[in-house]
Amino acid sequence: MNTSATTRIGLRTIALGYLLVLIGLPIGVILYRTFEPGLATFYASISTPAAISALNLSLLIVGIVVPINVVFGVFTAIALVRWRFPGRGVLQAVVDLPFAVSPVVVGVALIMLWGAGGWFGAIEGTGFRVIFGLPGMVIATIFVTLPFVVREVEPVLHEIGEDQEQAASTLGASRWQTFWRITLPAIRWGLTYGVVLTVARALGEFGAVIMVSSGFPGVSQTLTLLVHARYIDDHNTYGAYAAATLLMGIALLVLLLMTVLDRKRSDR
Amino acid sequence: MSPRLAIAAATLSAALGLSACAGGSSDVVDQPGATNAAAGVQTSTVNLYAYAVPKVAFDVLIPAFQKTPAGAGVQFQQSYGASGDQSRKVAAGAPADFVNFSVEPDVTRLVDAGLVDASWNANAHKGIPFGSVVTIVVRKGNPKGIKTWDDLLKPGVEVVTPNPFSSGSAKWNLLAPYAVKSGGGANKQAGLDYISKLVIEHVKIQPKSGREATEAFLQGSGDALLSYENEALFIEKKGDPVEHVTPSETFKIENPAAVLKGSPNVAKAKAFNDYLYTPEAQKLIAEAGFRPVDVAVAKEFAARFPVPAKLWTIDDLGGWKTVDSSLFKKDVGAIAVIYDKATK
Amino acid sequence: MTIHTDLGRSAAAAALLHPRTGGSDGAETTAAGPDPVGSDRPDHRDGSSASTSRLGGIRSLGVGVVTLWLSVIVLLPLAALTVAAFGDGWAGFWEAVTAPAALAALWVTVVVSAGVALLNAVMGTVIAWVLVRDSFPGQRFVNAIIDLPFALPTIVASIVLLSLYGPNSPIGVHLNATRWGLIVALAFVTLPFVVRSVQPVLIEADREVEEAAASLGASNLTTFRRIILPTLAPAILSGTGLAFARAIGEYGSVVLIGGNIPRETQVASQYIQQQIEIDSPQAAAAVSVALLAIAFATLLLLRVVASRSQRREERAP
Numbered sequence: 001m002n003t004s005a006t007t008r009i010g011l012r013t014i015a016l017g018y019l020l021v022l023i024g025l026p027i028g029v030i031l032y033r034t035f036e037p038g039l040a041t042f043y044a045s046i047s048t049p050a051a052i053s054a055l056n057l058s059l060l061i062v063g064i065v066v067p068i069n070v071v072f073g074v075f076t077a078i079a080l081v082r083w084r085f086p087g088r089g090v091l092q093a094v095v096d097l098p099f100a101v102s103p104v105v106v107g108v109a110l111i112m113l114w115g116a117g118g119w120f121g122a123i124e125g126t127g128f129r130v131i132f133g134l135p136g137m138v139i140a141t142i143f144v145t146l147p148f149v150v151r152e153v154e155p156v157l158h159e160i161g162e163d164q165e166q167a168a169s170t171l172g173a174s175r176w177q178t179f180w181r182i183t184l185p186a187i188r189w190g191l192t193y194g195v196v197l198t199v200a201r202a203l204g205e206f207g208a209v210i211m212v213s214s215g216f217p218g219v220s221q222t223l224t225l226l227v228h229a230r231y232i233d234d235h236n237t238y239g240a241y242a243a244a245t246l247l248m249g250i251a252l253l254v255l256l257l258m259t260v261l262d263r264k265r266s267d268r
Numbered sequence: 269m270s271p272r273l274a275i276a277a278a279t280l281s282a283a284l285g286l287s288a289c290a291g292g293s294s295d296v297v298d299q300p301g302a303t304n305a306a307a308g309v310q311t312s313t314v315n316l317y318a319y320a321v322p323k324v325a326f327d328v329l330i331p332a333f334q335k336t337p338a339g340a341g342v343q344f345q346q347s348y349g350a351s352g353d354q355s356r357k358v359a360a361g362a363p364a365d366f367v368n369f370s371v372e373p374d375v376t377r378l379v380d381a382g383l384v385d386a387s388w389n390a391n392a393h394k395g396i397p398f399g400s401v402v403t404i405v406v407r408k409g410n411p412k413g414i415k416t417w418d419d420l421l422k423p424g425v426e427v428v429t430p431n432p433f434s435s436g437s438a439k440w441n442l443l444a445p446y447a448v449k450s451g452g453g454a455n456k457q458a459g460l461d462y463i464s465k466l467v468i469e470h471v472k473i474q475p476k477s478g479r480e481a482t483e484a485f486l487q488g489s490g491d492a493l494l495s496y497e498n499e500a501l502f503i504e505k506k507g508d509p510v511e512h513v514t515p516s517e518t519f520k521i522e523n524p525a526a527v528l529k530g531s532p533n534v535a536k537a538k539a540f541n542d543y544l545y546t547p548e549a550q551k552l553i554a555e556a557g558f559r560p561v562d563v564a565v566a567k568e569f570a571a572r573f574p575v576p577a578k579l580w581t582i583d584d585l586g587g588w589k590t591v592d593s594s595l596f597k598k599d600v601g602a603i604a605v606i607y608d609k610a611t612k
Numbered sequence: 613m614t615i616h617t618d619l620g621r622s623a624a625a626a627a628l629l630h631p632r633t634g635g636s637d638g639a640e641t642t643a644a645g646p647d648p649v650g651s652d653r654p655d656h657r658d659g660s661s662a663s664t665s666r667l668g669g670i671r672s673l674g675v676g677v678v679t680l681w682l683s684v685i686v687l688l689p690l691a692a693l694t695v696a697a698f699g700d701g702w703a704g705f706w707e708a709v710t711a712p713a714a715l716a717a718l719w720v721t722v723v724v725s726a727g728v729a730l731l732n733a734v735m736g737t738v739i740a741w742v743l744v745r746d747s748f749p750g751q752r753f754v755n756a757i758i759d760l761p762f763a764l765p766t767i768v769a770s771i772v773l774l775s776l777y778g779p780n781s782p783i784g785v786h787l788n789a790t791r792w793g794l795i796v797a798l799a800f801v802t803l804p805f806v807v808r809s810v811q812p813v814l815i816e817a818d819r820e821v822e823e824a825a826a827s828l829g830a831s832n833l834t835t836f837r838r839i840i841l842p843t844l845a846p847a848i849l850s851g852t853g854l855a856f857a858r859a860i861g862e863y864g865s866v867v868l869i870g871g872n873i874p875r876e877t878q879v880a881s882q883y884i885q886q887q888i889e890i891d892s893p894q895a896a897a898a899v900s901v902a903l904l905a906i907a908f909a910t911l912l913l914l915r916v917v918a919s920r921s922q923r924r925e926e927r928a929p
Contacts, residue, residue: 007832008746015742016754018735022800023757026772030764072681079678083671087679093912094682097690099857100907102881103864104888105693105900112692116361119692124361132362142685151854155847156812175670189812197808200762207766207863214362215347216315227765232479233320233348235506237771244768251763255756352889377891431872433886473789473871476882480868483771488779489788598890599711607874608713 027248034245037238045242050217054226055246060134061222062202065141069198073149074191078183080150081157095150098143106143107211110136136212137222144205145198152194153187160186192258200251223247313343314537317358318368319351319437320479321499322523325398325556326368329549338539350477352436358383358528365537368397368525370437372588375524388526397544398558400521401514401579402444405485405493405500408509412491416515417445420466420492427470428490432596433607434476439596441494442467442603444519446595447580460602467603468610486510496521497573498557505557517578523558690904697897708887708898716875717883718899722906724791724879725859728798733852736806737844743807744814759804766801766864773797774868789871794879797865802855809851810844817843842921849918853911860903 034042045051079085080092101109112118114130123130130136164186168178184191206224214220221229223243231240318326326346333339347354347362355374358364359381367384369375375395378384389395406414412425420427430438442463450459473489475481478499485493486508493510500512525544527537543549550560554569566573585591595603698705708714743755761769777787777796787793817840825835863881870877880903887896 004832011738012742012746012748015735015739019739019754019757022796022803023761025776026769026800027757027760027764029772029776030768072678075674076678076681079671079674083675085671085675091679091682092915093908094686096853096857096911097904097907098686099854100861100904101690101693102861102884102900102903104881104885105896106689108696108888108893108896109689109693111360112696113689119688131360132357139685143689146682146685147854151850152808152812155809155850156816158846159813159816159843186816187812189815193808193812196759197762197804200759200804204763204765210349210353211357214315214345215349215357216345219345224765228767229348231767231771232477233323235502240765240768240771244765247763247765248760251759252756255759259752259755356888431886433890434872434882436889472873474873474878476867476872476885484774484778484868484871487774596890598892610874 030241030244030248033238034241041238042242042245045239046246050221051223051226051243051246053218054221054223054243057221058203058223058247059250061138061141062199064138065145065202066195066198068142069145069149070191070195073146073194074153074184074187077150077153077157077187081154082162095147098146103144103205103207104211106140106208110140110143110208110212114139131212132214132220134220137209137220140208140212141202141205144208145201148197148201149191149194152190152197154190156187156190157183188262192262196251196255196258199254203247203251312341312533312536313345314365314533314540315363316344316346316366316368317354317362317364318346318348319354319370319374319523320348321370321437321496322368322398322556322558323348324502325553325558328552328556329544332549332552333540333543336543338543339536342536342540350435350437363531364528365531365533366525366527366540368523370521370523371439372522372524372582373592374436375526376588378526378528383528383530384526385529389524391545393545393561394522395524395526396522396561397525397541398550398553398560399523400496400498400557400559401573401576402440402519402521403495403497403500403512403514405482405495405503405510405512406491408511410511410513414492415513417448417462417517420445420470421462425470425492426472426490427466427492427494428473428475428481428485429471429494430478430481431474431476431607432603433598434474435478437478438481439591440496440519440521443582443585443591443595444494444515444580446603447519447585448515448517448578452580452584453586456602460606463603464606464609467606471610497559501557514574514576516576517580518576520579520581522582693897693904694901696894697901699894699897704894705898705901708892708895709902711895713874713878714880714883714895714899714902717878717880718902718906720791720794720876720878721860721880721903724794724798725856728795728802728859729852729856731795731799732802732806732855733848736803736851736855737810737848740807740810740814744811758807761801761803766862767867769800769865770797770868773800773865778869788869789873789877791877793869793871794866794877797869798859798862801862801865802858805855805858806848806851809847809854813844813847845921846918849914849921853914856910857907860907 046055076091076095080088080095098106111131114120114123114136116124116131118131120130128135130139160183164182165178168182169175173181204224206228209222210225210228213222213225215225215229217226217229223246227240227243227247230236230243316326316330323346330344330346334342347357347364349357351370351374354367355369355377358367359377367375367378372389375384375388379386379388404414404420406412412419412422414420414422414425419425429441432438432442445462445466446459447453448459449462450456453459473484475484478495481493482495482499482503484490486503495512497512497514500510503510504512525541527534527541531537544553545562547562547565550562550565551568554560554565554572559573560566560569582588582591586594593601595601598604599608697708700707709718739758743751743758773793773796774788775781776783777785777793779786779788787796822835822839825839826832830838860879861881862879863885866877866879867882870879870882872878872882874883880899884896884899887893887899
């Protein structure tokens, strides 16, 4: 679209104005309150043993959840877009449902399923603790982040169509080659944003995780739980801001990393 | 693509590795090693589940206990949260040894679940190691001149108190004026008339927890905040521009503590529970802003905790079971009905 | 709709490229359920492949894996929830959902969420367009902050929004305890959805068609309406659906600024939390299931609309 300068600047102003009011101001306030007392204070606040172990746990959960979501997410997206099978429509609709569930209820539902008295409660008897252990926190996080990769990749799969994949396989490329050489490069931006959103949401999730975490600092407290603990239990608002800033920093870092890698890849 | 993902994964793991060398412990207290995640591996680790407010007290009580002979070598893992949430978690199987809640029904839930012995409240203080009183927090200088419960009903006064159905702990706040106005439940209607007027005409926002009510008040909502005395002392100490007024007649807040039965650490948890009632611990509790139950210690801190002319208790109103079923029960409890009407 | 991909990076794949025209075959598969479009077109998918039977085997295995995965992670917990919701039978469910306060909370939630989803559908598309097609200093920075609302713990978002738009607002905007407050909080947490759905499609979409349309005399508006919007429609709808779903489930960020006033600003999540707190988990589960049903129906509707718009696009010359 050869937009006129007026239109372009108009749209730019609207977009940036909206972002400023909605995101820029709140985040500016958080950053100001975090860094106002100085970098040393900020560092001291995020380097307490509890904060470091919370950071470890958050990263560990992200490290488990992201690969799982990437593999199953891309696979699910391909299945939903490219294949037809009975029940596809139902699966399509199921993918989004995790978002519509209030995080409080996610915890309750997971306890009903995996808890000591739940449907799969027998697992507990084998000494493998799901709820109030790391597996429960991972499952809760996968639940709330499941739609991202699927939904980011899907529209791109539609958009790129299937002709190239078919041409490749006609010319004798194996399915794996076709996927690796044709499909994956084409969906990479969708996948990038899917991963970025997954990481961000996995870091920030609170409601579902608090319900299935034993909540011990240094053991089962994620960074987001630490933010809440500092704010609610300790009335340490500064500490909460500092830890929240750290969380945003990680999300930002992941986005930058993915973008840089994408760019390198497309420059080649 | 694959190298990209590989690099991303490698970076993540590197970040993990870099920070993984650090140990795990709370901002405030010592913790057992982070690897000891599974509860009860070390018999000397006590898992404490409590509501959030008394964390300030436990932060000093636990190190003090560890210095006593009974507490030597006992490690603590502490989990804090909303009283009801914590209680439901323990009922659902969270590995707790010692619990401390805001209201007795949260312990009763665990008794019903077979996790706490029915005799938990059989000691001299009925299982209540500390408490507080309901108080009114106002802005610095008390610009609206709020001193009594009646002052809250003056035109133009907006009162902030958490919704008692979102937060069980918030029931204390409403029980205070109810007990005062009804003469301890003798004249129910008078009490309900007051609550009705208060809730319908003076309560606008209904935060879901005490902490959020405090935050909303500190950020400018309302003219008065119904709160616990310990919370009021705490925010005053932090330097927020508020002060508190305890009406001459108010309500006694009793926060129960109990030990779970059948845990491998039950002896240590019991020792900790017993420790809470010692004069030494009671002093620490008083210093943290809570009213001690030990009579001698209470006398010592009389200046800090002025004794109101009349302090109503939950027993005056017939105990929690009666209060819950007559006042707070969904759809039929008198205060539940008032809340339902308030926003029609 | 021609397709632009970065195939050049792989020599082998580049050789496979053949001239493309007209509608994309992949796009027709948006429809939920059996695809009505596929039936009146020659289906070359199965015929052209040399290894149909092998593919069939892999596909059914794949379908099995996908189904199992979605079942364990999503369906089973929701099934447990549904069973709990009907713990007191159909009557109990109905009673819990039609309690006046529950209905009011559901209504507030749906209205506000729909408003927020709509707002973000428009603004998200504009932002995505500006981020992809426009270029200005600081663009990368703007692109980077889009996801931050997700990473921010909702309680912090809540405190900050209250301090910005609450009673002590430094800029004189008072949204405390109003539905506008809810809208701001929900718009904040759902902003990334539409932007991040539209962005990748916009990057992949071909500008040549747009330019061709323009050179043939189409106005900007016509080009946008006839060329760009149809291409973006599935992504916009998908993002809007997610934003809507997230908004109706959201809890933490609205707690402080919303004020939790029943019938005015109490959203369903808060009502659900209340039911759990007063030990009525059946009512909590029932309202959650009602919320799920609303989300499910809305998402299904959006998907049907998306597939329609796409079919129209394909039929267009």
